[in-house]
Structure formats: C-alpha cells, structure tokens
Amino acid sequence: MDNLPMKKTLQEYVDAFNANDLEHLMSLFSDEASVEDPVGSPPKTGRIEIEAFYRESMTGAKLELLVSPRGSYSNAATITFAVHTEKKGHSIRIDVTDVMTFDSAGKIATMHAYWGPDDMQQL
C-alpha cells in the first residue's frame, strides 16, 4: 500500500482531533473499524462506539506529534505523540504510539494505542 495516503490520513487525524472536528475525524474511519486504546483494554468497534470514545477523549485534549509518522511495506502506519489534557484541574501528559491499519479504500480499519500506566504523568 502506498505510504503517502496513510501518512496524510494520520496527519488529518491529528489535525481533526486538535480542531475538535469529530465529523472529520470519524470520516477517516471504516464503518467496521476497531479502536483499542489503550492496548489491553476492550476494543471499541463500529461507528457508534468509536464516535462516543472520541467525543469523550477529545474534550480539552490536544495531540502533539513528536516525530514523523512511520509507514511500512504493508497497510500499516504509526504516529508517536504526546496527549496534553487536564484531569481535576491538573495538567496531564500521556505519551502514546498509535498503530493504524488501513482498508483498501484508505480508511482506518484498526487502531491500537500503546501507552501504559507510567506513560501518563501529572505535570
């Protein structure tokens, strides 16, 4: 799969998230997508569950890309970023790597977000 469209979609994902543009963000996903965020938690599957997840996680949060997206020789690509958000009045940073796979239409089919308990810090 060509890497440039995957990377373009990942940049759109970050931009739509930061613009709080849920409609644009959801347009990047396949109807049958699944989102496991964090890896090890029950996946959100399908448009309704995924939209509910992003509506909640977008609130007041911003993504800061830390390095360039990585592609592959397959239908997968990654982004590595920090989430800046707030919890009970405290600034929180979560360090994350997302691995996304894409369907033949270029939509996100699966998303796995790698972050664990000690990747979240209160600043």
Next chain:
Amino acid sequence: MDNLPMKKTLQEYVDAFNANDLEHLMSLFSDEASVEDPVGSPPKTGRIEIEAFYRESMTGAKLELLVSPRGSYSNAATITFAVHTEKKGHSIRIDVTDVMTFDSAGKIATMHAYWGPDDMQQL
C-alpha cells in the same frame, strides 16, 4: 504485565545493538520469537534466522532513541528511533517504530518494525 521490565528490556535491546553485542541482544528473545522487519516482509522466526538478521543489520548501524518507550495494559511495548547507517559510502537514516510483545518470562516474543520506503533517506 508490568511495564517497567518491558521498557528495561527495550533499553537493553538498544544498548546491545549499539554495542554490537549480538549475544546479549539474542538473550532478550524467546527461542520461538518472530521478527517482521519491515512490517510487510516475510518474518524471521526462531533463533537462527533472527541471529542472522541482526548480525547483518548491526554492522555499522546505530540506533538513536527519539522519545521514551511506550508500554501498554498488555504484554506489548514500543520504541521509536532513528537508525543511522551507511550504504555504498552514503550516510543513511531510517525512521522506525518497533512494537514488541513479551512472553511470560519477559523475553521478546514478537517484533514488528514499522518503516516504509520513504522512511529511509540518504543524508
């Protein structure tokens, strides 16, 4: 799975690679491990294939960790780095994210290296 031992192993992986210490590097892997580097290529499976792969890829190459390793709420963790190497007298940089899973003994069970054609650049 506790994140700290996984992250410690990933740091050892980088240090052993950079020290050209193939024996130490191989001690981090399970006997039944598989390595898909890059993602989309045929996996190397088992100690003999994996050792041959690292003996070749270590030569003259150094890994530069770019951000902190990420853990998960499962048996997976990631590192994001640049490979600095040479090819036919030219300096090469490859931007990579590795996703590793670990067995119950804390050894690397699977490794997936995400990098595509345009993540390799001649400097």
